Amino acid sequence: MSIRDSGYSGRVVRVIQETETAVTFEVALEHGFRLNFRSGQHALASFPLGNTWFRRVLSFSSSPDENYLAFTVKQVWHGRVSTYITERLRVGERVVIDSPQGEFTLPLDAPESQRYVFLAAGSGIVPIFSMIKELLGRNELADITLVYTNRSPENVLFKRALEVLDFRHESFKIHWHYTRKEGDVSDHSQRLSGDAVLELVGDAGPAHYYVSTQAALAKSFLDALAASGVSETHVHFELFSAASHVTDGVELQPRRITFEYSSLLGKEVTVQQKQVETLLETANAAGVAVPYNCTLGNCHACKLKVVHGSTVMDEPNTLSIQDAQAGYVLACVTYPCEDVVVQVPRKN
Ligand code: FES
Incomplete structure (x- = not known):
């Protein structure tokens, strides 16, 4: 199923500059469709750019009771999609919204005076x-x-x-x-x-x-x-x-990445990046098998442990506080800030 078939298609109808680096954009869905969501939830938004779809999980900034659908996005350092949205998104552009998700919502059974x-x-x-x-x-x-x-x-x-x-x-x-x-x-x-x-x-x-x-x-x-x-x-x-590795304002450069297999018999593969790219992109290009699925920091399929060196992760992502503190990263949204060594789980 393509992105076009899987979500709710709409157009950007308003872009509001909230701060120097953040915008709110409002979306009107096709045929006047009204999206059913709960406040606090998020949805995957896809933007067509040439032959590519840019995708990012965004939180709703409108409430379900308001008569418009809005998302607010802050530019994150080196974040390709957030930079596109905050600098280039214009009224009239197409956007496809997937089904709302998330449990960060109000209780359904709270008393009125809660x-x-x-x-x-x-x-x-x-x-x-x-x-x-x-x-x-x-x-x-x-x-x-x-x-x-x-x-x-x-x-x-x-x-x-x-x-x-x-x-x-x-x-x-x-x-x-x-x-x-x-x-x-x-x-x-x-x-x-x-x-x-x-x-x-x-x-x-x-x-x-x-x-x-x-x-x-x-x-x-x-x-x-x-x-x-x-x-x-x-x-x-x-x-x-939840990303303890995020480093404000770090200058990203191509680095040396050593992929270390976690089994005792495992070997190492060291790769010099030719351009700024994620750990997952480097692994794929070098033929190092790192599992992945969403490539958006959402599904955890690409979770790896960084055993040496510092990294930065695009936000938002869904890594838990506990995993971040234990040194794990999501390879699809992680960039090295210096030469790093990461542990790759070996498949049996
Ligand atoms: S591939 Fe889904 S979190 Fe990285």
């Missing part, structure tokens, strides 16, 4: 923005607190819209947080910890907690919640940003 705490960092706000709009639109009694951390005010997504929601709804509170002091490009002393977030939101009774941040803050907050006795059933986190 308390919700959302923790978002950077573009991690996108699925949370959709959820907050749905909650505020349907239920005035829900008690909602958002902690939103960014490097600086210029990086904040949906700032005006969030301020308007905050102004209109007494039950909605926002804690803005910035990791860089004004004029200082290197200071990270203002980084949040999980304990600091708990202190900010206070203990106002049982809540559902939603976390959509980079791996370190997510883990710190999850640890703090566990230590304070919050049930796992009330903690929800988005793994799309």
Whole structure:
């Protein structure tokens, strides 16, 4: 089945520049079709470019109750699809949306006065923005607190819209947080910890907690919640940003990759890259058998362990925090930042 046959075809009807590096685009599906999705979910979006389809998993930034379908995308370093969307996507262009997916969604059976705490960092706000709009639109009694951390005010997504929601709804509170002091490009002393977030939101009774941040803050907050006795059933986190190897602003260059087979009898294959490419592309070109399927950082078929050297992964991807911390990467979205050694599972 081709991409054309497998998804919902539509056209871009509006492109909004949110920040210097992020855009929201709205899509009208063919024949006025209305996509059924839950706030917090994502979908695979495909864009035709010449003879190639660019594909990327994107979170919905509209809520299911709004009369338009929108996605918000932040450009990621060396991200081919995010760069295309943020720099070149225009009104009228074709896009195909696959079926919505994801479990990072609101509970179906919560009481109207339920308390919700959302923790978002950077573009991690996108699925949370959709959820907050749905909650505020349907239920005035829900008690909602958002902690939103960014490097600086210029990086904040949906700032005006969030301020308007905050102004209109007494039950909605926002804690803005910035990791860089004004004029200082290197200071990270203002980084949040999980304990600091708990202190900010206070203990106002049982809540559902939603976390959509980079791996370190997510883990710190999850640890703090566990230590304070919050049930796992009330903690929800988005793994799309879970990539501990991400290195901001690293200059990518062709590197030497050593593929080491994991069995005792295994051999090594060392390849000098000729251009900047993913570990999977290098392995394929060198005839090293690395399994793969989606090539989008979604299915985990290409998961490998990096045993030496640092790498960077395109986001979003679905690697878990635990796997990232154990040194695993998804080869289809991973670039080497220096000469690296990776372990390839040997097939029996
Ligand atoms: S091939 Fe699916 S995650 Fe890499």
